[in-house]
Amino acid sequence: MGIPRRRSRSRKMPEAQPAFQFADLRQEHEVAQLGMWAFLSSEMLLFGGLFFAYFVYRLGYPSGFAAAAVHTRIAIGAANTAILLTSSFAVAWATAAAALGQSRFAAGLLRAAALMGLVFLALKGLEYALEYREHLVPGIDFSFAGENARGAELFFVFYFIATALHGVHVSVGIAVLAVIARQTARSAYSGSYQAPLRVAALYWHFVDAVWVVLFALIYLPGRSGV
Amino acid sequence: MPRPPAALVWSWAGLLALLALTVGLAYQPLGSLNTVAALTIATIKVLIIATIFMELRERRPLVLGFALAGLLWLFIMFWLASVDFRSRPGFPPPVRVADIWQSAAAFSTSPRKGGEGA
Numbered sequence: 001m002g003i004p005r006r007r008s009r010s011r012k013m014p015e016a017q018p019a020f021q022f023a024d025l026r027q028e029h030e031v032a033q034l035g036m037w038a039f040l041s042s043e044m045l046l047f048g049g050l051f052f053a054y055f056v057y058r059l060g061y062p063s064g065f066a067a068a069a070v071h072t073r074i075a076i077g078a079a080n081t082a083i084l085l086t087s088s089f090a091v092a093w094a095t096a097a098a099a100l101g102q103s104r105f106a107a108g109l110l111r112a113a114a115l116m117g118l119v120f121l122a123l124k125g126l127e128y129a130l131e132y133r134e135h136l137v138p139g140i141d142f143s144f145a146g147e148n149a150r151g152a153e154l155f156f157v158f159y160f161i162a163t164a165l166h167g168v169h170v171s172v173g174i175a176v177l178a179v180i181a182r183q184t185a186r187s188a189y190s191g192s193y194q195a196p197l198r199v200a201a202l203y204w205h206f207v208d209a210v211w212v213v214l215f216a217l218i219y220l221p222g223r224s225g226v
Numbered sequence: 227m228p229r230p231p232a233a234l235v236w237s238w239a240g241l242l243a244l245l246a247l248t249v250g251l252a253y254q255p256l257g258s259l260n261t262v263a264a265l266t267i268a269t270i271k272v273l274i275i276a277t278i279f280m281e282l283r284e285r286r287p288l289v290l291g292f293a294l295a296g297l298l299w300l301f302i303m304f305w306l307a308s309v310d311f312r313s314r315p316g317f318p319p320p321v322r323v324a325d326i327w328q329s330a331a332a333f334s335t336s337p338r339k340g341g342e343g344a
Contacts, residue, residue, distance in 0.1 A: 030286070030288075030289070033285065033289050034288065034289055034292050037289060037292035037293045037296075038292055038295075040293070040296065041292065041293065041295050041296025041299070042296070043296075044296035044297065044299075044300055045296065045299055045300055045303065048300040048303060048304070049303070052303065052304055052307055052308075056307075056308075056311050056317075057318070059311075059317075060317055060318035061318060074249065074252075078245060078249055081245050082242060082245060085238065085241045085242060085245065086238065086242075088275065088279050089230075089234060089235075089237070089238035089241075089279070091279075092234050092237075092278070092279045093230040093231070093234055096230070096231050096234065097228055100228070102228050105228055198281075201279075201280075202280055205275050205276075205279045205280045206280070208275060208279075209271075209272045209275045209276065212268050212271045212272055212275070213268050213272065215268070216248065216264040216265060216267070216268035219252075220248065220249070220252040220260070220264040221252075221260070221261065221264075223252040223253050223260075224252065224253055224254055224255040224256065224260055225255065
């Protein structure tokens with residue numbers, strides 16, 4: 001572990017320096033990655049607990065879950081999946097562009113990704129409104145005809161808790177992307193120092209991956225009518 | 227206009243194609259294979275996101291270990307918790323909401339055992 005050496009290369013652009021506890025920027029980057037993955041692992045367990053509850057009750061009420069799932073809006077769900085996947089692509093491209101020194105372009109991509117996140121939330125809100133009108137919100141206004149009512153209510157309890165928790169993560173991600181986009185536009189991450197940008201990108205990709213699983217659990221069951 | 231790296235474009239196109247595939251398959255009457263197909267495709271999509279977008283393929287084993295630690299603990303949680311649910315005699319319990327209210331009422335009116343200020 002050496003003491004960080006101060007290198008002065010260019011007068012115009014101050015070279016990024018590692019925080020004092022790191023030997024070099026490479027080590028700082030690696031530590032940031034490790035820390036973020038440790039956090040994301042805890043997030044996996046948070047959402048994993050919800051997924052487990054889902055599977056338990058789906059095994060208990062297979063027909064109730066199928067009957068409830070067909071009441072979700074698959075068009076909105078699929079559009080939202082495409083939007084999040086595209087925003088993830090934009091963030092991944094932004095990190096690549098920033099590494100090449102294309103700071104303004106990278107910032108634009110990050111802003112576009114944040115905007116896509118807002119569109120996602122808007123569509124989600126529209127979906128919630130439609131479900132409220134169809135009396136599908138447990139605890140507030142829920143009525144479901146037939147013998148599947150109990151299983152269907154459990155499905156919608158999962159649906160609202162899981163999508164709301166995911167929505168909170170999307171909101172945090174939008175705020176993070178907006179801040180990182182501003183810093184990127186000022187060429188903060190154009191050189192070898194990219195740890196905050198790459199860590200923020202990891203978070204956004206994780207939120208995207210969680211939605212991919214949620215989409216399969218919420219929108220797809222029961223569609224074949226069997 | 228800068229061009230995106232080819233790996234990212236292919237991943238993005240692949241993810242959207244898988245999305246179309248999984249929606250299409252959901253409407254085919256495959257029986258229990260519907261769920262298998264949906265979860266398999268979701269897993270493939272998550273793997274593409276993790277390896278290429280999240281750059282796990284470029285990371286050292288230590289970072290991979292941190293990422294896999296989450297999966298390991300998730301597996302342990304699923305495993306232990308499912309042992310509980312699979313070993314219960316009747317799951318889900320045949321409970322009606324009316325029965326819950328009835329038993330709650332019976333509980334609140336029944337005399338408590340043990341000295342409470344007696």
